[in-house]
Amino acid sequence: MNKESEYLSVTEVAQMLGISIPTLRMMRKTTALGKLEILIGKRVKFSRKAIEEYLKGKNDEVTQQKTPTGQLEIMSTQDTINHKAKKDLIDLRDVLCIDPYGTLSLLIYLIGRSRESKSTELLISTSEACKKLRYVGFFDYIDQFAPLVKYNKKILEGEKYFPPDSLLPITLLRRKGEERRVLEQLNTLFIQQGFSEEIGSYVGWLLGELADNSLTHDGNLLKNKMCFIQAQRYSVGENSKCVVIGIADTGQGIHKSLKQNPKHKKLSDQVAVLSAFRPNVSSWDDEHKRGKGLTDILSIAMGNESLVRVSCGNIDFEFDFQTIKKVGIIRIEPPLLEAQGTRFGVLYIDHQFKKKTREEVDEFLRKEIKRYENIKNE
Amino acid sequence: MKILKMNKYGSVLTGREFGKDTMEKIARNIEYPVCLDFEGVNSLGSSFADEVLIPIARNQGNKITVIHVKMPVWDCIQDVAIDGKIEIFKKVDN
Numbered sequence: 001m002n003k004e005s006e007y008l009s010v011t012e013v014a015q016m017l018g019i020s021i022p023t024l025r026m027m028r029k030t031t032a033l034g035k036l037e038i039l040i041g042k043r044v045k046f047s048r049k050a051i052e053e054y055l056k057g058k059n060d061e062v063t064q065q066k067t068p069t070g071q072l073e074i075m076s077t078q079d080t081i082n083h084k085a086k087k088d089l090i091d092l093r094d095v096l097c098i099d100p101y102g103t104l105s106l107l108i109y110l111i112g113r114s115r116e117s118k119s120t121e122l123l124i125s126t127s128e129a130c131k132k133l134r135y136v137g138f139f140d141y142i143d144q145f146a147p148l149v150k151y152n153k154k155i156l157e158g159e160k161y162f163p164p165d166s167l168l169p170i171t172l173l174r175r176k177g178e179e180r181r182v183l184e185q186l187n188t189l190f191i192q193q194g195f196s197e198e199i200g201s202y203v204g205w206l207l208g209e210l211a212d213n214s215l216t217h218d219g220n221l222l223k224n225k226m227c228f229i230q231a232q233r234y235s236v237g238e239n240s241k242c243v244v245i246g247i248a249d250t251g252q253g254i255h256k257s258l259k260q261n262p263k264h265k266k267l268s269d270q271v272a273v274l275s276a277f278r279p280n281v282s283s284w285d286d287e288h289k290r291g292k293g294l295t296d297i298l299s300i301a302m303g304n305e306s307l308v309r310v311s312c313g314n315i316d317f318e319f320d321f322q323t324i325k326k327v328g329i330i331r332i333e334p335p336l337l338e339a340q341g342t343r344f345g346v347l348y349i350d351h352q353f354k355k356k357t358r359e360e361v362d363e364f365l366r367k368e369i370k371r372y373e374n375i376k377n378e
Numbered sequence: 379m380k381i382l383k384m385n386k387y388g389s390v391l392t393g394r395e396f397g398k399d400t401m402e403k404i405a406r407n408i409e410y411p412v413c414l415d416f417e418g419v420n421s422l423g424s425s426f427a428d429e430v431l432i433p434i435a436r437n438q439g440n441k442i443t444v445i446h447v448k449m450p451v452w453d454c455i456q457d458v459a460i461d462g463k464i465e466i467f468k469k470v471d472n
Binding site for chain 1: 388
């Protein structure tokens, strides 16, 4: 084969693809075909091999979306919200990045302290993380529900900032059913921002279950029930699409709720949190046949090969289902923030996957719980 | 077999209480057997599905037929069916 025949002209490619030259011109601008062209002299050519692979679907726009397995984490893990040294002062000036899980954990923590009549000072700056907190409505909720939090409002006044990863700002749910309106809105945003149709369906399922759980097991009087939702895009390389979803409530925490069922009252706090994810484990009596919502969250995350983080009280777990690492549950110590309510961080990768069954989730959990049963509860 | 259009109740069908309320509405004029049409339903939660699919299936020999089901909705229906020991049939979309 001579050098010339390794390359195809625009006309030859159009013939091979069975399309007209104007269509090919449009496809060069809008699809992966554009990346295959090579300039030889003054003429646009295509490598024959690349076009043959394109025809087999090996380098088209579908395969462009790579699964970023092995590179993901709920970013707040890395944050330096140093509340340990001084609980009445939180310095956010050095925080580099904050995702919905971190944002909502901080919000719940501050609302909780204010409810306990404890004052807290927030040190803020014009850093990207602080501007982002302002954009997602964090300070508005602080002003509304955490009156004992003091911060210098003037610092961020007039700052114009639009976070590039913005999706859904902090949204408050106070009554059951309000989540459906938010989920419809989120679904529209996913489509507008180029995500697949499936992501809205799975995210709707998991957020619907989590919001329903939050507002059912909260333990607060109706007027004090609060459940916050937030979502942002998560970029890992240019070809991946992920979402980080945070959902948090000001309730009693999963472990306390579960232990209301006499069957589970002797469990340690950490085992109670993990057991709540097993099928048919609930604070309700067995006759009600409850306790599947949290199992479903894990069955989606396991299939999706992503991450789930759950925290309440001083318990903070990360369920890591990325197959490149050893799949397992990691207890994060110390927790990001010690707050009574339950906080979830869910990372969802927008790719084709097969959801795991409830039995597969249960098998995984039984092994992990056995491991944690041997670790002394704090 | 009558067709019951589920999108009448919204595109996001989640929450146990909403499921119970929906089932009450459905029960007022249902004529068994029915086929559940999920066209336009983007999300289905298992709590909602527990409250709707299982009672309907119990009234038609523990069987349920569904149509126009997206993959995530189908995943949820399958979980509920296994748990509730009901048989599901998926009609091929026309």
